[in-house]
Amino acid sequence: MDLSSPQHIYAMVSAEVEAILRGLKHGSSDQNVSEAIGNARDVFDKLARELGADIASLQKNAKWEVFEIAFYGETNAGKSTIIEMLRIMLDEEGRRSNRQQFKQLQSEFNLTEEGIAAMQDRVEQCKMQAAELQAKYDKVLAAARQHSQQLRAQIEVLGQQVAQIKAAAPFWQRFIYLFKQLPAQKQARELEQALNDSEVQAAGSAALVKQACAEAQQQTAAAEDALARSEGQLKQLEQHADGEIIGDGRSDNTRITGRYEFTVAGQRFALLDVPGIEGSEQQVNDEISHAVEAAHAVFYVTASASAPQKGDDGRMGTLEKIKSHLGAQSEVWTIYNKRATNPAVLAKTVLVSKDEKDSLAALDATMQAALGEHYCGHLAISAYPAFLGVAECLVPGSTKANSRAKFLDAFPLETLLDRSSASAFRTKVASELVSNSEAKIVRSNFNKARQVVVTVDDKLTALRKETFKPLAKRLHTDAVDAEKQVDLAMSALKSRAQAIGEDAVDRFVTVTRERIYAQIDKDIGNDDFKEALERCLRQGQEDLEKEMPKLMQGALEKFQSEIAEVIERFKEHASELLEAYGSIDMGGLGERFELKIKIDNGINIPGLVGAVAGAAILLTNPAGWALLAVGAVTAIVGLAKAVWGAFSSSYRMSQQRKAANENLNRIEDSLRESVRKGLAAGWPQLEPKVEALMAAVQVPAEQVRQIDTILGSAQKQLKTIIKTIEKTGAK
Template structure:
């Protein structure tokens, strides 16, 4: 039985806390205990990261609704595919949106019909005015023409008057007869003048009447124009109002067109996670539209991480039938991002969304043989990266599918929709060839089947992966410690070999020095005694001289022994200190190198301030002092006298030889022989005594060297202790991760 979601994260964190607190074997050794505690402190970084991860999972985990994340590259068509699925799967907000689109479309049609009627009415008004205006203008033109004609006729009559008047005057003046006759019988000129004047009056009357008619016609034209202007103003106002209504309705319908969530080609178009809820046969599920992972990831990384932690299935969308690329030293590649983001998931699919922008690209086969081979390579690579979590690939083309089902209004989609339909025949053909309908049907049935189990399996795996990531981090630390420990041990082995070599060299040098000193003792004493013997001394003098020279030689030998041994021990001490110095210097360099190079992508504090377990300098000084004490213990004069007394009897026996008393040559030879025998005897005893003393040096020397070695190996023991704690932590976390993963495989908590 699974744990309830409310308890799961707290229980797991408690288990991890207990695990870390229980690390290390029980010990009474304060130093070992301190090292274990130090290791646990250094685990705090990993512990805090795991705690943060579990808190994030607890915050973002979805336990009730099956959630699908559409994840992938920038401009891969995630939003295009989701928009199409919203339509095909009748997503509630999309249904409401499309209803509003239909309503807005109907309102626009109504407004366009009204506008068309007003525009037709305006056209009729203009035509009617034009006809009337033409008629009135014709009357005006006729009146003006008539007035001009009448004025011309009037001017002609006035001209006649002007011509006839002087002629009449001249005829009257020519004779009295003519003058009188003109009153009773008008002259021809007078008659013509009367006619002209009568005609002028008549013409002026006609001109006046015609002008009045012209004025009336002009007024009629003004009135017609005013009426037209008023009608135009009313209709134009209606048209303007309808145009404003249509403009508003155009803006309004754009709110409800499909494809608004689709990018326009700009990088990072989607910067927040879009969420869409679906329902099919009482099965509820959610699709998340994630920002692209190949744009400016730093501005969307939190959105991506939260959505990934929430999702139970991930579709990795790509516009290329090619494996995602690895990164380099400077930048993280798509493969690394996929591994980092998706390794915690139980179901991951690769969706090849083929880019089709031209109708001739849309074929029933959709992808070529080369693309099929490339997709097999994609499957191989993602299987290696995601293991059994990778479920394979799907092939589709979202853009034509969206054109086949979308409502668009006077935009690029609308133009492309017309082009696709014109060339391919129908929306149904476009949708079928795009394969999105098959994908949609599979998603709402097979994919969401047993969603409750998938939810639990996914959420449990995320916890197991978080713990596994912590275990991997600890493993990485442990590898560093292990590598450091191996290097330190190799250096220790080399240093120990040098210590052993120097210890053997010390014994050899002491032995050589003893041989040299004994040789010096023999040569000096023999030389002195031979010189005295050559002076032909008697036996008693010989004896006294031998004792005297023996004592002098012994003292000189003692002094030489002490000085020589001190020089040898000084060289030994310097050699040991040099080995220790090189060892510590190299060890410190290793530790500093570890501290400087052990860089992790999680919080971890490398080794700091590993103290030594004691004073190595003091240990070396004690070693040399102890060895010196053993070596010089036999330089005590008392010891030398005991050696010297062993030869007295031999010297006396020489004096008892009567023959030697009378024969000086024989006596001299016997004295030299006795001298040689006694010197050799003393030298043998001195050599034996020296060898015994040098043997006595071995144990304190080895004990002291071991003390130096122990002091130098303290840091190795420290690193080893840390290493063991991290090994134990890695093992326990690995086991806990496996247990959580297995628990997620069981039947869900509660009713399915």
């Protein structure tokens, strides 16, 4: 196969499969063969449509220019964290642009930890000042109120004194008090003036404090507004912060594959952040399928060192999903992303413990068994601490920022990247994995095209092994059993027919002898004897001709019933087999294929069994079997005629009985021979019909064998396509 371009691999595969289908469209003059070809074509057509859809999807999603690396696994395994770490370490363009905007916003609005702390302090100071002024204002008002109350109490006492003096004074004295103030009255007026002056002074002081309090409250509001604005700016800043793609633990955080392109040392590659594989929504499943179809290498990311588990109760487990999604990949790695939210996890210089190494060895063995030679092994990393170490653009005061400070307090950045294995992983991805990427891209895409054909080939193998071969074998076994039972029925028919013939001859001889003896006992002459013997023989022949068909018909009806029962049982069982095997699950197509084999094709029970019975009808017609008797009687009587008249009546009667017995004995032998010859002449007419019946019983098994043979031929052509892809992709 010479491709003008590697991208033409998809058109080549489609064309080759179409050629196989065209080859299956040639019919046959043999109806059974034609039906078998039709069945095989229907099976292959459905598989070919599945293959066509897969090839079209590959062609749509395949990447030929950029080496694509997919990060695949369950939610919370850390796929996005690893990718975000690499985006920062490898200075990915999108991350670089976001970091520039982050720093610009941070500088413009002073969104540093120090700046935010200063704003928070300012708010607290303003609140404290406002509270102090409010307390002072309240104190001034309370003191003024207390002083006023004291003066009012003194004035009231003086007033009471004046009233008492006036009440006790004589009339004339009271008249004088109208024009002359008492000392108490004079003192009270002085106190009233003092009260008025005090209240005016207190009001002035309170007003000054109140104004200062209002100004402090305004300053507090301004400080709080500035802090609130900074919080809004922090949200804006968060949009550009490192870690924007890292999820929050929700299972649906990543629903669309993220793609991040890099160029390192002249090598172009892209990292794909694939949705978590535990989702069941069609949208997520489609995203996963498209991503792995585009990928040329895949990292299976897991937060557990244990091997992926199988499913149960009909549900796919992680291992089955890995086999389904990654079976066509040419390079698959496992990343064990060790969780570490505390610096203590990285206290040791070795990231992976002995127990974890043992578990990872078992994981590698499981993955190797599932993916074969394309599985490359495992890598261990602790991505979150490494991400925190390189994440300079984090929102001040955020959980990530606080965690970063905690890790960097415990380790220098270089040490943190070494102990988390981030530095080694960066080298692995940006150097080793993407080296010779052009050849890897071709090999990966060819392997996926090959795997699509392999999948159909595997399904054909399973169909042939699990359906057509066992079905053909069981149908053949049942047909052989039916043949044996019909053979037994045929043998029984021959025995019964022979017995019926023998019994009929015995009855013919016995009855005829009784009849002729009755005539002889009447002392008849020889001529009368001859006539009577001929008459008795004819009557016996007539009786035989009437009796034999009924007896033979009964035997034939029994034979017909037996073979009809055998064939009906076969037909019933064959129908059950076809029902069990014929509804074939086409392996993920979402449909079932109904095997179209009609049991009545060539096994028309009434017709074939009727033909068998028709071929045997001559067994019921003994006409001519007894005709020799008349000639024999004439000859025997003729020889004895000359001497019979010379003897006595008793002697004549004994000679007549002797002549009758000799004739009957001769005729008996002749009849038995005629029965044997008649039956022998009938079997060759019957046996071909029985053989035709048995051939018809084998038709279903033969049809299934032919379907299997045709599919086997198509499968050989598929294997040729597979080898061609392997050979071309290896160039």
